[in-house]
Amino acid sequence: MRFIYTKIFTKVFTAFVIIALLVILDALGYLAFLKNWFLEGYGFATTKVSAVTRSVKGGFTTIFTIKNLASDNALLNQQVDELSFENARLKAAREENLTLRRALNFKQESQFNLLAVEVLTLDPTGFSQKIVIDKGADANVQLNQAVVISPGLLVGKISRVYNSSSEVTLITDPSSLVNAQVVDSGAKGLVRGEHGLSLLFDLITQNELIKDGDLVITSGLSGNFPKGLLIGEISALRSNGTDLFQKAYILPAVDFRNLRFLFVIQ
Amino acid sequence: MKRYILWLIAIFVLIVLQSAVFIPLNFDHVNLLLVLIVVSLLFADFDFGLIFSTICGLILDFLSGIPDGIFAFSLVSIFLILYFVVNNVLAKEPSLLILFASVAVATLLFFGLFLLYNQIFKMFGLATVINYKSLLLFDLPSALVFNLLLTFPVLKYYTWVENLNRKLSKNDPQPVSS
Numbered sequence: 001m002r003f004i005y006t007k008i009f010t011k012v013f014t015a016f017v018i019i020a021l022l023v024i025l026d027a028l029g030y031l032a033f034l035k036n037w038f039l040e041g042y043g044f045a046t047t048k049v050s051a052v053t054r055s056v057k058g059g060f061t062t063i064f065t066i067k068n069l070a071s072d073n074a075l076l077n078q079q080v081d082e083l084s085f086e087n088a089r090l091k092a093a094r095e096e097n098l099t100l101r102r103a104l105n106f107k108q109e110s111q112f113n114l115l116a117v118e119v120l121t122l123d124p125t126g127f128s129q130k131i132v133i134d135k136g137a138d139a140n141v142q143l144n145q146a147v148v149i150s151p152g153l154l155v156g157k158i159s160r161v162y163n164s165s166s167e168v169t170l171i172t173d174p175s176s177l178v179n180a181q182v183v184d185s186g187a188k189g190l191v192r193g194e195h196g197l198s199l200l201f202d203l204i205t206q207n208e209l210i211k212d213g214d215l216v217i218t219s220g221l222s223g224n225f226p227k228g229l230l231i232g233e234i235s236a237l238r239s240n241g242t243d244l245f246q247k248a249y250i251l252p253a254v255d256f257r258n259l260r261f262l263f264v265i266q
Numbered sequence: 267m268k269r270y271i272l273w274l275i276a277i278f279v280l281i282v283l284q285s286a287v288f289i290p291l292n293f294d295h296v297n298l299l300l301v302l303i304v305v306s307l308l309f310a311d312f313d314f315g316l317i318f319s320t321i322c323g324l325i326l327d328f329l330s331g332i333p334d335g336i337f338a339f340s341l342v343s344i345f346l347i348l349y350f351v352v353n354n355v356l357a358k359e360p361s362l363l364i365l366f367a368s369v370a371v372a373t374l375l376f377f378g379l380f381l382l383y384n385q386i387f388k389m390f391g392l393a394t395v396i397n398y399k400s401l402l403l404f405d406l407p408s409a410l411v412f413n414l415l416l417t418f419p420v421l422k423y424y425t426w427v428e429n430l431n432r433k434l435s436k437n438d439p440q441p442v443s444s
Contacts, residue, residue, distance in 0.1 A: 011313065015320050015342055022324065023335035027392065031334070038328055042282065049286035057290065123330045124285040126295040126405060127380065128394055130331025159331070167331055175395035194397060257290065 036162040039132050043120025114263040129173035136162045146225045146265040153253045154229040170256055179221040180231055182214045199250040216250055269431050276427045295405045296412035301420040304368045307349050319345035333392040340379040344372050369417045373410050
């Protein structure tokens with residue numbers, strides 16, 4: 001008997017047809033309601049269980065790090081002193097900046113309108129760098145809005161919106177592109193995701209000066225992300241004189257594996 | 267029918283465990299549903315395995331940010347390939363060695379088929395962007411190690427759910443024979 005007349009072939013063919021139908025229905029947007037409902041249930045269960053995991057993990061981490069607490073505390077106190085001084089200096093600079101802006105009749109910088117959201121799920125497969133948050137079209141979440149973690153660390157942008165949840169593509173996803181600049185030198189380039197490992201800072205012209213430890217922020221060019229959101233710091237340079245552009249690896253400022261509360265910039 | 271409902275709940279529990287316990291503990295790229303499919307192809311019949319792999323694939327598609335269908339097609343293909351290899355090439359004798367070898371092969375196949383179906387979906391503009399270097403050099407070895415590490419616990423989970431299913435079936439009222 002030919003294989004296509006067998007019962008096994010019929011069953012396999014039926015399974016493939018069902019999957020293909022679901023793919024088409026999803027592409028046309030007919031599965032959005034079902035997905036939204038499923039993600040809500042799944043997100044609820046995951047949030048509860050991961051809270052327990054985090055507390056257990058935190059407990060063990062505390063036990064292992066308890067011997068370093070005294071030295072860490074001294075170091076952090078020193079950092080608090082340094083940052084307080086830096087903060088005071090920056091406040092003065094901000095006031096001066098505002099005064100000069102007013103004097104020169106510059107446009108006032110707009111304040112961000114932040115919507116607090118909670119992470120429902122991380123991609124369990126690890127094949128994509130995407131997460132699902134608990135607010136959607138009902139809360140006026142829109143495509144391409146920037147998502148940050150307090151107070152201004154860039155996480156990603158909204159890539160799909162459902163009724164009461166949304167999908168966020170993290171900046172570590174290979175499809176993510178962010179216009180960025182180095183804080184100190186102002187060198188501009190494009191930050192691309194490297195699949196969760198790090199970020200690649202590309203297309204920096206050879207005459208720009210960049211070095212390890214430089215902070216990288218969004219440049220606001222192309223309008224995808226607001227200006228001034230922190231992306232991370234340069235961890236390694238990768239370029240030689242013959243290349244047209246300089247490249248550098250960026251260590252993200254955010255721990256993308258432990259995201260919980262985020263903000264959507266509206 | 268009762269068996270499928272029980273297994274739907276069991277799959278849901280397993281995927282919640284994967285997301286909420288193993289991934290926060292840095293078990294990156296572990297795929298418990300893939301391991302469960304391999305266990306089912308050794309212990310269950312063809313029909314159950316086929317439905318099982320289709321459902322697992324669709325759940326992964328729903329939860330990942332990847333276009334729907336890529337994981338479902340990959341998992342069903344893995345089930346079919348391994349089912350015919352285990353039944354026609356090897357004698358279907360469930361042993362731990364065959365189980366662990368099947369999990370290792372399934373993990374390699376999963377990555378290969380994922381890339382293949384992603385290329386096919388690309389023709390329809392539905393593919394996801396892949397960083398091949400990190401996928402093959404970092405994700406694949408990590409998935410292989412963690413899947414093998416968790417094979418035995420998943421086997422125990424499978425037998426526990428099947429035993430539970432048998433117990434529930436025994437408690438059902440039996441039809442009265444005339």
